Amino acid sequence: xxxxxxxxxxxxxxxxxxxxxxxxxxxxxxxxxxxxxxxxxxxxxxxxxxxxxxxxxxxxxxxxxxxxxxxxxxxxxxxxxxxxxxxxxxxxxxxxxxxxxxxxxxxxxxxxxxxxxxxxxxxxxxxxxxxxxxxxxxxxxxxxxxxxxxxxxxxxxxxxxxxxxxxxxxxxxxxxxxxxxxxxxxxxxxxxxxxxxxxxxxxxxxxxxxxxxxxxxxxxxxxxxxxxxxxxxxxxxxxxxxxxxxxxxxxxxxxxxxxxxxxxxxxxxxxxxxxxxxxxxxxxxxxxxxxxxxxxxxxxxxxxxxxxxxxxxxxxxxxxxxxxxxxxxxxxxxxxxxxxxxxxxxxxxxxxxxxxxxxxxxxxxxxxxxxxxxxxxxxxxxxxxxxxxxxxxxxxxxxxxxxxxxxxxxxxxxxxxxxxxxxxxxxxxxxxxxxxxxxxxxxxxxxxxxxxxxxxxxxxxxxxxxxxxxxxxxxxxxxxxxxxxxxxxxxxxxxxxxxxxxxxxxxxxxxxxxxxxxxx
Numbered sequence: 126x127x128x129x130x131x132x133x134x135x136x137x138x139x140x141x142x143x144x145x146x147x148x149x150x151x152x153x154x155x156x157x158x159x160x161x162x163x164x165x166x167x168x169x170x171x172x173x174x175x176x177x178x179x180x181x182x183x184x185x186x187x188x189x190x191x192x193x194x195x196x197x198x199x200x201x202x203x204x205x206x207x208x209x210x211x212x213x214x215x216x217x218x219x220x221x222x223x224x225x226x227x228x229x230x231x232x233x234x235x236x237x238x239x240x241x242x243x244x245x246x247x248x249x250x251x252x253x254x255x256x257x258x259x260x261x262x263x264x265x266x267x268x269x270x271x272x273x274x275x276x277x278x279x280x281x282x283x284x285x286x287x288x289x290x291x292x293x294x295x296x297x298x299x300x301x302x303x304x305x306x307x308x309x310x311x312x313x314x315x316x317x318x319x320x321x322x323x324x325x326x327x328x329x330x331x332x333x334x335x336x337x338x339x340x341x342x343x344x345x346x347x348x349x350x351x352x353x354x355x356x357x358x359x360x361x362x363x364x365x366x367x368x369x370x371x372x373x374x375x376x377x378x379x380x381x382x383x384x385x386x387x388x389x390x391x392x393x394x395x396x397x398x399x400x401x402x403x404x405x406x407x408x409x410x411x412x413x414x415x416x417x418x419x420x421x422x423x424x425x426x427x428x429x430x431x432x433x434x435x436x437x438x439x440x441x442x443x444x445x446x447x448x449x450x451x452x453x454x455x456x457x458x459x460x461x462x463x464x465x466x467x468x469x470x471x472x473x474x475x476x477x478x479x480x481x482x483x484x485x486x487x488x489x490x491x492x493x494x495x496x497x498x499x500x501x502x503x504x505x506x507x508x509x510x511x512x513x514x515x516x517x518x519x520x521x522x523x524x525x526x527x528x529x530x531x532x533x534x535x536x537x538x539x540x541x542x543x544x545x546x547x548x549x550x551x552x553x554x555x556x557x558x559x560x561x562x563x564x565x566x567x568x569x570x571x572x573x574x575x576x577x578x579x580x581x582x583x584x585x586x587x588x589x590x591x592x593x594x595x596x597x598x599x600x601x602x603x604x605x606x607x608x609x610x611x612x613x614x615x616x617x618x619x620x621x622x623x624x625x626x627x628x629x630x631x632x633x634x635x636x637x638x639x640x641x642x643x644x645x
Contacts, residue, residue, distance in 0.1 A: 137165060150179050150193075169203045170211040170218075172196060177221035197232045204239045209247075214469040216240045220262030230266070237262055241270075243537035248277060253285045257293045257300075264303035272306065279308045283315035291323045295331050298338035308345050317347035324353045329361045333375050333382075339383035351386055355532050359394045367399070373405045377418040384425035399431040406437040413441050413457035418466035429644050435470045446479050449519055455483055455490050466506050469644050477508045485513050491521050497534050500541035515547055523554050527561070536572035536579075540613070543579035555585040562591040569598045571606045574614025581617060589621075596623050603635035611639040 140160050147153045157164070162503075164172075173196060200215060207215070215236060222233035237259075244251055244259055251259075256278050263270055268277075282297065289297075297316060301308065308316065320335055327335065327342055336354050339347055344599050355389070358379060362369065371379075383390055402419060416438055423430045438461055445458040462480060465472050484490050484499055496518055503510050510518075520537050522530075539558070541551065549555050562568055570576075573595045580587050599606070599614045606614075615636065618624045624632060 137163075138169055140164065141171065144168065144175055147175055148181070150176050153179065154193070154196060157199065164199075164320060166203050166207045166211045169199055170207060170214040173200050174214050174218040174221075176216040180221075189578060193229070193466065194232075197236070200236055200387060201239070204236070204243075208253045209243075209255050212240050212243055213251070215256040216259040216262040220258075220265035223262075223265040223267070234268065237266065237268065241274075244278070248281050251281070251546070252641065253282050253289055254293060256282050257289065257297055258551040260300045261296045264300045267303075270304060270306075275306050276309060279312045283308075283312045286315050286319045287322070289319065289328050291625065294319050294323055295327075295334055295338075298335055298342070302338045307342060307344070310344075312506045313342070313346035315343045317344070317350040320347075321350045321353045321584050324350075324357050327354075327357070329358070329365075329369055329371060330375065332358050332361065333379050335373070336382040336386075336487040337378050340385035343385070351388070355383065355386070355388050355390065359390050362394050362397045366562050369401065371401055373402065373412070373419075374415050376402050376405070377415045380419050383423040387397075389426065395426075395428065396431075399434060403431055403433045403437065406434065413445060413454070413461050416441055417457065417460045420461070420468060423533070424467045424644065427642055427644055429468055429470075433552055435465060435468065438465055439472075439476065440477060452487065452490055452492070452495075455487055456492065456495045456498075458483075459495050459502065463498045463502045466502050467469070472502075472506060477503065477506060481508075481510060481514050485517065491517065492532060493525070493530060496521050497538055500538055500545070504541035504544035509630065510545055515545070519541070519547060519549070519552070523552060526554055527557060532568065532570040536570050536576035538571070540575035540579045549583050550585070555580055555583060559585060559588065563588045566590075566594070569594055571598075571602060571610050573598060574610055574617055577617045578613045581620070591622055592618065592621055599635065600628065600631045603631060606635075608639040608642045611635050615639075 131385060137541065140156065140163060143156055144153065153172050157172065160168075176193070176196060204212070204215070217235040219237040219240070222229055240259055241263070244256065248256075260270075260278065279297075286294070286297070294316070298320065300306075307313075320339075324332070332354055335350075336358060338356060339351050356389075380395075380398055416434075419434070420430065420438065429435075442458055442461055445454045445461075458480065462476065474610075480499065480505070484495070500518060502508075519542065522542070526535055535558075539549070539555075558576070568591075573591075577587055577592065577595055596602055597620050599611070599618070603611055615624065615632075
């Protein structure tokens with residue numbers, strides 16, 4: 126007896142209680158076997174979610190595939206009759222399955238497809254929390270939704286987004302980032318207001334995640350949210366005095382987001398971030414990718430980080446060389462060396478020599494990123510490459526110039542090779558590029574001036590129409606170009622009398638930007 130009512134072992138409440146108390150996947154699957162004829166839709170969705178939680182917590186208990194497949198089939202069987210809340214629970218479980226591999230993920234993708242169809246068929250029946258769960262699951266499983274679907278789902282969400290808790294709002298913004306989706310302006314405004322209102326309740330981790338999403342969205346409708354979040358992060362960092370729970374990735378993402386949003390925090394905040402990163406590098410192994418993100422953000426903010434961070438970067442580079450320099454490690458090592466040089470840090474010649482040897486010795490080492498970054502690093506550091514790497518890099522650029530290389534990367538590669546005195550006059554590469562410039566009136570890039578300068582230096586004829594196109598592009602985009610791109614563009618254009626006093630309206634601020642961008 127319970128509260129005057131008779132409760133049997135097979136009652137829905139008793140079964141739900143057993144599910145909640147289960148501590149292993151095996152005990153959950155035992156419930157399926159013992160109570161199979163008494164399980165309703167709520168039980169099935171709860172069991173599936175519980176199993177996902179336990180497997181994520183590594184409490185699988187060595188359960189066989191057959192038993193897990195039986196539960197998946199039961200979920201699929203029940204999907205048509207499930208209410209929106211149960212479907213939301215199932216979607217949440219599917220998202221957690223993204224941490225696993227093989228058939229388990231395939232099953233989750235299949236099940237989520239059924240949930241997605243139900244949402245599209247009866248969107249008005251789903252609450253904002255339900256839709257947020259389904260969106261989160263798609264993001265975790267890497268499933269891209271159609272823009273029209275996202276528009277309708279987010280428009281529905283925006284009606285009650287102000288009632289959502291912090292976790293849900295953070296998740297919705299993150300899903301936009303994962304889906305590479307920009308909601309309509311009205312939805313942006315609603316999300317922005319919701320995020321801004323919840324800032325006082327957000328932990329530092331939540332704030333850093335939201336900031337990353339806001340940097341991705343770059344929306345005018347969310348400017349107030351940006352100000353509120355950045356100010357709150359600055360206050361939290363100052364309050365903690367560098368003793369926050371932030372890890373290396375968090376710190377790198379915060380600074381990168383500041384740079385993307387062109388937000389310049391107080392010097393004290395930057396020093397605290399530097400101190401946190403330096404302490405983390407001394408206490409744990411710093412990944413080249415994360416460290417590179419931090420250094421690139423420093424460059425975008427035109428600031429030099431603490432000298433200790435730069436020295437620690439050399440230690441990370443050394444670890445990469447000692448690890449045998451596999452392709453992925455070598456790529457990140459190239460990027461890290463390039464970032465150090467961009468910050469006017471003098472990388473010892475021994476490191477550049479080791480990099481060149483690794484590029485030559487590692488099988489299949491060359492790819493777009495590695496060739497681009499290594500050539501740029503060698504060129505801007507004044508290092509002279511040997512004949513073997515020169516030959517390999519030249520052959521790589523020739524083979525991929527018109528097959529996969531982005532225009533900007535190609536421009537910078539040709540410029541770097543010219544700085545390194547790699548002769549290209551007898552190669553068909555420059556002739557092919559010249560033909561593209563003549564035939565394609567849309568062939569343009571921020572780095573166009575670097576290419577035109579290199580072609581001129583290599584003795585290649587430059588199409589006058591391409592020069593005029595370079596001028597038009599520079600006049601409209603100088604504020605997004607690097608100082609190097611601006612100065613080389615001006616050098617080429619002035620050599621053929623394509624700039625004069627009538628261009629002062631854009632030329633003066635462009636040159637001002639190029640000459641005042643100093644890493645401090």
